[in-house]
Amino acid sequence: MVLLPRPTPGPVPSAGPSSSLSRCPRIPSPGGTLSPLPGDTSVLAGLYGPAEVKGSRESPDGATVEVLLRPKVGLPGVAERSREQLLRRTFEAVLLGSLHPRTSITVVLQVLSDAGSLLACCLNAACMGLLDAGLPLSSLFCGVTCALDPHGDIILDPTARQEQEAHAVLTFAIDSAQRKVLATTTRGSCSAEEMQRCLVAAQRAADTIFQFYRDCVQRKYSKS
């Protein structure tokens, strides 16, 4: 088991969690697993693939990506379904699915605890899961959540409370090759200029996360 400290991303003034941890538990069954814990939000990612695909879902020219987002309690509802779609499309953008046609890649994300920035955490957990499982990716990606508080300040990695108080919450998925946006989702209202500011902050924070990925992998391979 590996425990790694991670600094809060970004130089932007942030009242978010001061430090967070990520551990790599050794779970025997899935191909890749990782559960980063930004603050108090934690998600367990399990990855199965390239595996056999069932009948109608089979695609002759690429892998079928399936995402299952399991909430902490109860059954997945409409909100989870909508997030699954967003996550699935993000993965499809970076996965080189054409290398594994007629296979299925299943990403299971189990929410262990939610204290804000859940979607960003899901994205990060899934990316590390994909890395660990050794699936072909054209680049890495990460998720960053920004909240705009009533004064117009940007809060990176907001807590659940900050998310509620904020007048807009934006989540970006950013790729590592060119720091471009793969997916974005917004709750609340904000001006175009505010969104641009959030994007710049998120892109800067992404660098920290990519460096964190690199450190994680380096630790893993230092043992062999």
Next chain:
Amino acid sequence: MAGGGGAPAESRVGQVVLPGDVLLLPAYDEQDTERLPLGTSAAPRGRLLCGPGLRRCAGGLLVTKCGLLRHRRAGDGAAAAGGAYWVDSQQKRYVPVKGDHVIGIVTGKVGDVFRLDVGGSEQASLSYLAFEGATKRNRPNVQVGDLIYGQFLVANKDMEPEMVCIDSSGRASGMGVIGQDGFLFKVSLGLIRKLLAPKCEIIQELSQLYPFELVLGMNGRIWVKAKTVQQTLIIVNILEACEYMTAEQRKQALAKLSGN
């Protein structure tokens, strides 16, 4: 550092690379079309092989898997810029590769082929004629649930993998049905490659304990059989633990065993 500009491939050999990193090839940097290639320094560029985890892109090589970058020079001159680059990654899921020797489990007989589970996304097929000495009349004795050590004759992403238990000259050369008893378990693909490397320290150290039989499949499956069940399980436990042990820890564990 991550992706962006990219680093020369040679400087990253032995280091950890992540998907999205771009490796520049020296030939692209130093290509000088003005001058005629003279002397040994400008030897013709060798053929470059792009191994697992790498793809060609505009500037050089694009990394698609995380792991350690490895390089092997082309056989001839040291000046050749060619050779093979690949990423040594620690994964669990096996993807069939032509020529790989694997251990498969027979899951069924359909007509004149056996279906084999090899751990890939699709079951492999194995003709009953692809055994040493097998003829239409003389079928090999293979039952559902048997273990088979064979190699891939056909393995690509678009077709069903096909296995054989004979080499090109029709000899079994160690392949075929694995006998009764013994113990089958799974390890990561990285450990299998380590164990299969020539002069692997782990195997050499284990062989000094007591005699045992060992079959290593590139799909991560290992079959072990020693004189007693206890001895078999000791080997299994050591091999499973090797993944997370350093060389010193392993030597200590083995010293403890050989003392008993």
